[in-house]
Amino acid sequence: MLNEKKYIVFLLLLAMLIPLRAQVASFRINASGESRNIFASRLYGAKWMSLNHFFNTFGEIRSLDTHEWSLSASLGGVEYVFYANSAFYLRNGEWRHLPSTVERLSYGLYISEAEFVRILREDAYPDLLYSESDDHYILMPGDFSVRDISLREMKNGTVIRIRTSKTFPRDYCRVWQGNNSYLYISIYDASADLNTLARSYPSGVIREIIPVMAKESLQFNVKLRMRIDGMEYFIEPESGDIIVSLRHAYQKSATPLDEDGMKQRWLIDTIVIDPGHGGSKSPGAVAPDGTLEKDIVLDVSRRLGSLLESRLGVRVVYTREKDVFVPLWQRPKIANEAAGKLFVSIHCNSSESSRPYGTETFILAPKSTEESIAIAARENKVIELEDDRERYEKLLSPEQYILSTMAQGIYMKESESLAQAVEMNFKNRNGARSRGVKQASFIVLIGPAMPAILTEIGFISNYNELNKLKKDSYRQEIAHALYLAITEFKENYEREIRN
Numbered sequence: 001m002l003n004e005k006k007y008i009v010f011l012l013l014l015a016m017l018i019p020l021r022a023q024v025a026s027f028r029i030n031a032s033g034e035s036r037n038i039f040a041s042r043l044y045g046a047k048w049m050s051l052n053h054f055f056n057t058f059g060e061i062r063s064l065d066t067h068e069w070s071l072s073a074s075l076g077g078v079e080y081v082f083y084a085n086s087a088f089y090l091r092n093g094e095w096r097h098l099p100s101t102v103e104r105l106s107y108g109l110y111i112s113e114a115e116f117v118r119i120l121r122e123d124a125y126p127d128l129l130y131s132e133s134d135d136h137y138i139l140m141p142g143d144f145s146v147r148d149i150s151l152r153e154m155k156n157g158t159v160i161r162i163r164t165s166k167t168f169p170r171d172y173c174r175v176w177q178g179n180n181s182y183l184y185i186s187i188y189d190a191s192a193d194l195n196t197l198a199r200s201y202p203s204g205v206i207r208e209i210i211p212v213m214a215k216e217s218l219q220f221n222v223k224l225r226m227r228i229d230g231m232e233y234f235i236e237p238e239s240g241d242i243i244v245s246l247r248h249a250y251q252k253s254a255t256p257l258d259e260d261g262m263k264q265r266w267l268i269d270t271i272v273i274d275p276g277h278g279g280s281k282s283p284g285a286v287a288p289d290g291t292l293e294k295d296i297v298l299d300v301s302r303r304l305g306s307l308l309e310s311r312l313g314v315r316v317v318y319t320r321e322k323d324v325f326v327p328l329w330q331r332p333k334i335a336n337e338a339a340g341k342l343f344v345s346i347h348c349n350s351s352e353s354s355r356p357y358g359t360e361t362f363i364l365a366p367k368s369t370e371e372s373i374a375i376a377a378r379e380n381k382v383i384e385l386e387d388d389r390e391r392y393e394k395l396l397s398p399e400q401y402i403l404s405t406m407a408q409g410i411y412m413k414e415s416e417s418l419a420q421a422v423e424m425n426f427k428n429r430n431g432a433r434s435r436g437v438k439q440a441s442f443i444v445l446i447g448p449a450m451p452a453i454l455t456e457i458g459f460i461s462n463y464n465e466l467n468k469l470k471k472d473s474y475r476q477e478i479a480h481a482l483y484l485a486i487t488e489f490k491e492n493y494e495r496e497i498r499n
């Protein structure tokens, strides 16, 4: 009798698990014929789609708050905010109602597929079609001057073709190589449906193509798997298409050893730890009892560094190892010169009220808005003490900001997953409170050519949290949570490279 019961429970568990596996909703992009599968799940007898995965693929995720579990995203110029367990969502700041609530499954928010298709038809894709024969939704791009981007792999090079519906003058195009394994293609006065132009390739020289709109230019950030030996571009007279050819020595028939060597370059082998503030010039936040932020964060940084070195076997580079002043602009420079693969800036929070407590982790805001600058004001404040203040003021001006943050924007997805892993691991400790992942215009996050986060490990303006942060065992606990998050991130990231 008992055994039979166990068996039924086992079957029930199995039945609950099976529907979670390998469900997808498929979308085809009409211009390219390319098809993308979006994670889906079966709930209450219907198909539910991952909003995170959808916006990551076709739109843009602005922020994912893992405290309140809300997702802000944009698609085709419309801004959405969805909330877990809520039947209300925001569309361009206005409340809309859904027949059923948005659900949260692990890290993602899920919405009923039928409902989501209705939203898509209302906004970005009025002509959205459903093809019953192959169970695909078909997204129709509008009338844009740049319609498609495709690749052709040759023996000693790769040709990128940008299909256009008008002929651009040659000097409207600019192609250049960054110092960070990226190639940039910028087309002035171009329009495009960004949602249909993102590409990723499982093998070959090009890993990913990320389209972005920067002022009046359409820019493709082309993430490379390996170094290229040269490139040129021209406008094809007959078609008006923009052709970019890359020369490189890599061939698919290369010996496995070469391929391993190539992959080696992408592994997370160097981690840069940036203990905030330092020196008499910049003590950071000051606790009511005189405890200084700069001392707490240096100690946590050292603890984290030694965990990373001893257990993960990576090289650790510090932007400061002692109580010295390092200007903000120099910190990303140290990281880039050390060929760092991750940048982790460690700070303590403080507030005028003694009430707030908990951790929060930031990634760079994609736009400099008054709000994003205001959030970062406390940590950027030190620039008032630096010699070349103008350098920073220019950096934060809306025009310059977009250009300067482009390098970091490329790593947005990675920075966000790292930040999420950090907050998850902070939260998993006893009695911990995560305030979630947020965005701000921190100067120190602008420069690093690698995934970068700034984590606030607690409020020293809160008595309880201050007392904890003053304890060795608690600082070790914080360092350990950061170490676990980095390990998790590294494993996921490198798994992607190996495939």
Ligand SMILES: [Zn+2]
Binding pocket: 276, 277, 284, 285, 293, 347, 348, 379
């Ligand atoms: Zn700070």
